């Protein structure tokens with residue numbers, strides 16, 4: 001299998017890339033890691049007239065935490081870069097937990113974090129993490145830059161609000177309001193499979209009190225789900241078995257999965273509740289103690 | 297040259313200029329003129345006639361087409377040949393020297409790490425990438441690193457043993473390397 005014919009461009013600056021996208025119109029596509037786009041082109045689900053390969057643009061492979069705690073991921077940071085960045089375990093626990101669960105190790109050497117957000121697959125793992133973290137995407141077009149919250153960025157399955165001549169230059173995770181904990185759990189039939197269901201959780205605490213919480217759901221709807229109500233159920237108080245259970249129930253309720261070869265809708269909803277509960281329970285500072293209390 | 301290569305490149309269509317691709321393939325400079333839609337796997341197999349790189353699924357799932365691209369394992373069925381311009385590519389043909397098998401190849405031989413052999417080149421290159429980064433892998437590390445490569449003959453047990461065998465042999469040959477690796 002090979003793609004249909006296209007013009008291949010290799011810009012060396014973001015501005016040049018935007019110019020090429022502008023000239024190519026709706027028929028032009030950015031090529032980042034190519035791990036979603038090239039398979040689609042081979043299957044002729046996509047047949048862009050112009051490919052703008054951004055891999056030769058220097059300076060887009062940065063990953064940095066600003067002094068105020070804001071975390072920025074440039075457009076050419078690969079999944080594997082995040083997987084290898086052990087320092088993220090403390091500062092970005094949700095992302096660190098998901099990094100080794102995206103696709104398989106070989107796909108991860110090419111696929112990019114930002115490309116995954118732009119692909120807007122409802123099964124994409126990174127979008128859920130970004131939803132949980134209240135992250136955003138910085139897009140650059142002929143008229144300059146704009147910052148778009150991830151929730152708004154994704155318009156629907158495989159569709160974003162990016163204009164055809166806009167390039168997503170980076171993804172941004174805001175600084176934590178307090179001490180951040182987080183995690184990602186994904187049920188997959190085998191490595192390299194998309195999620196049967198996946199849950200991203202991020203919470204920020206002042207002392208024991210949760211000051212902010214976010215929950216993103218993978219693969220249980222026609223788009224990444226922001227389980228806002230579920231997250232709100234744990235905010236403003238310390239995590240307790242009761243608030244955790246409530247969050248799990250609310251997350252399951254907002255899930256809208258389809259029964260398919262990966263499992264029934266009920267099963268997937270059950271997984272969502274279990275994963276939310278499991279993740280939040282693991283973040284309780286006095287987990288041992290409260291389990292004992294419950295048993296007693 | 298097979299028909300596929302001729303069909304895809306060079307192009308007759310003036311609007312789609314053919315591109316010159318220059319790669320360092322197994323240490324040697326190689327060049328070709330290709331149409332942008334030619335996949336790296338096809339350039340290697342049909343263009344450069346190195347048929348050790350296999351295409352299995354052709355849908356980015358099986359890893360049989362794995363080659364090293366600047367030292368990192370990539371699925372060559374999911375990269376354009378033009379993207380390799382100016383880069384280093386290692387295929388299974390680049391593992392052995394004229395007189396000696398690479399320890400990874402010896403390991404596959406000694407531990408019966410292959411049956412039909414179709415997945416083997418991809419397995420070996422994924423294994424090489426692992427051992428280059430981590431000379432002291434545990435069994436779990438090996439299983440993890442090879443989890444993007446499928447073996448239709450399902451001989452995983454011996455593939456893992458083969459890689460662990462190679463790791464030991466490489467450590468014995470160069471005890472200093474066992475301490476570090478790339479990371």
Ligand SMILES: Cc1cc2nc3c(=O)[nH]c(=O)nc-3n(C[C@H](O)[C@H](O)[C@H](O)COP(=O)(O)OP(=O)(O)OC[C@H]3O[C@@H](n4cnc5c(N)ncnc54)[C@H](O)[C@@H]3O)c2cc1C
Nearest residue numbers: 030032033034035036037103111112115116118124125168
């Ligand atoms: C076998 C296999 C298994 C996979 N499993 C998973 C999985 O379990 N979970 C998961 O999340 N993903 C999975 N993926 C997808 C993988 O993570 C892709 O890497 C990712 O979806 C797209 O990133 P990319 O850099 O490869 O983008 P590309 O394929 O290059 O591009 C994807 C789309 O985004 C656009 N785009 C890319 N970058 C930009 C940018 N900077 N600005 C504007 N538009 C842009 C492109 O034009 C294209 O439309 C899998 C892929 C494969 C092949």
Ligand code: FES
Nearest residue numbers: 352353354359373
């Ligand atoms: S042939 Fe490339 S992954 Fe199967």
Ligand code: FES
Nearest residue numbers: 411413447448449
């Ligand atoms: S040995 Fe036959 S596919 Fe692996």
